[in-house]
Amino acid sequence: MTDSFSPTAPQGVLPDHAISAMIDAGAIYATPAIPDGQVQPASLDLRLGTRAYRVRASFLTGAGRTVADRLPEFTMHEMDLTPGAVLEKGCVYVVPLMEGLALPEDITAVCNAKSSTGRVDCLTRVIADGGVEFDRIPAGYKGPLYAEICPRSFSVKIEPGLRLNQIRFRRGQAVLSDAALKARHADTPLVDQEPLIDDGLGFSVDLSPKDTTLVGYRAKPHTGVIDLTQIGTHKTSEFWEEIHSDNGQIILDPGAFYILVSREAVTIPPDCAAEMAPYLAMVGEFRVHYAGFFDPGFGHGVPARGVLEVRCHEAPFVLEHGQTVGRLVYETMAAAPTQLYGTGIASNYQGQGLKLSKHFK
Template sequence: MTDTQSHGVLPSQGIAEMINDDAITLSHPADSDQIQPASLDLRLGDRAWRVRASFLPGERRTMAQRLPDFAMHEIDLKQGTVLEKGCVYLVELREALALPGNVSAIANAKSSTGRLDLFTRLITDGATEFDRVEAGYRGPLYAEISPRSFSVLARPGLRLNQIRFHRGRAALTDSELSALHDDVRLVDGPAHIDDGLGFSVDLDRGKDAIVGYRAKPHTGLIDLDKLGHYAIPDFWEEVRAPEGRIILDPGAFYILVSREAVHVPPDYAAEMAPYLAMVGEFRVHYAGFFDPGFGHSATGGTGSRGVLEVRCHEAPFALEHGQIVGRLVYERMSERPDRLYGADLKSNYQGQSLKLSKHFRG
């Protein structure tokens, strides 16, 4: 890769090239669907540690150097291990990096991970931030995992987070975003563009309709390999909003949905921006990547709602229908991917509305 190549998010074929060039190394052969249109799924390795606190290695320090300060015991994942709610774990990943000097990366939880309130972050050697990989990084990758609502059963090979690679500036300015919306319409209603594309919450879905779900505080275990297996009422309470309003309880976790149907054209990707304190006493969306083709009509979508993973913090908060709760930052691809969300992949959430993770029936 050279500096003469286009700036932007690297597409699926660029990620495959990085694997062939050993810029991404794999301790096990790649899964057939591991490469996504604009990201690479990361897989849990065999070793994990229960740690007493979340931590970062710090500049010029490796994870191996810091682990003795925090590790409580080592865990062999090969037979399957329960990751308990409220605990923090560190897991080696099957992927490592030897990035070129002009390529950086950012990581995020996968959609199903966020919808289980399974807080997952990427860590590198020398890291001073979570989920960020500096250009030119060479070394191993680790996932910090902290189940918040449900204890889970995990095994090697599970894909809980994903990584997106950037070359140069990728994010669109507001003027560029406005021009793109005028050209292809990014949402099905008015476009609220201010440091990204704003989106609001849908709490008016009809009389007595379910507007969301709230995680039950005491539930059974979720085996992350079992898809379409669990009954919704065993883990979730239905949320209704007859007056177009709900009050979020501190510490509770909710699955809600955006009022807008979102569209990500094939030559672009998007990311849910970090929580802003001025929005309210809650955090929206742990899983923030939207792939090229999400909600795109040519790939089986007519706009797809954004599913919102919401956790309330210090004080009860009244959330109103149509309230702006977050924003999407659109990024240009360095080139169009050779596969698109919903078209060439078994995409679980194309054309979605309110939807729990793929582990639940119905």
């Protein structure tokens, strides 16, 4: 697609066919080559490379410096991931990714953890050379990418090629205003409830589900290893404690990690993409984890809830049914993707309710 790099090209999030054009043009490169299925409707999955560096602390490179230059300052030891390796809970690792970038001057990128990564409380962020922010890649960036990985609740097993992060490309700014969101909801509902629109589409927590008292899961403190290369094999009860409520509230414990679900079923129209953002910290002693890309077509025609990854901070906090806990920021697509989420591609969470990651039975 030659118009992908035209100065008059449309603004917005780049769809799958534009990402493929960037690969063909060398704006995205990789060793080994990017296989079929790695390009998603509005993002690209990123693959872990063959080495991992156990570092003393999380770090950013800073302007004018590279990750390779700074790794010797912080590295405690180096690991070969080829046979598979366990990343220990509470430790920080840096892993070079197989993909690198040579971005055009009008294209920026933003990264995020994939849904399955966030649901096992594995904090992972992308670092770039010269970076002063995690997960943000400036226009015109040329260089390698690295994943910083810090398992929080569980130790995890990984191997080269595993996809923990994803990257989304955009041209210009295309965030929908509150007025535009209200107009869209009036035309085609974005949620199945009365919308709370304020700097995005707010969503609340469901603690009074129909026909059950099960409202979520809390990570157990002492567990075995989650093998992130294995799908549908782990026994839920070995890693998670069920959380029940019969009064529409739960008390969050400091330091604990919870999987909850939104009260609203949300829809991402085919011409939009969205990102989950945390709600204001002043509403309570907790935050919703960043694992947040929603692809075009999510929930479109198939009601789907947003799964919430919640961590409580300094003090116990009472969370109540219907309390607003986060928001979705919608952006327009630069063009329609050739495939939608849940249509003709492997989409693990279309039509979801309260659901753990794909690694569990």
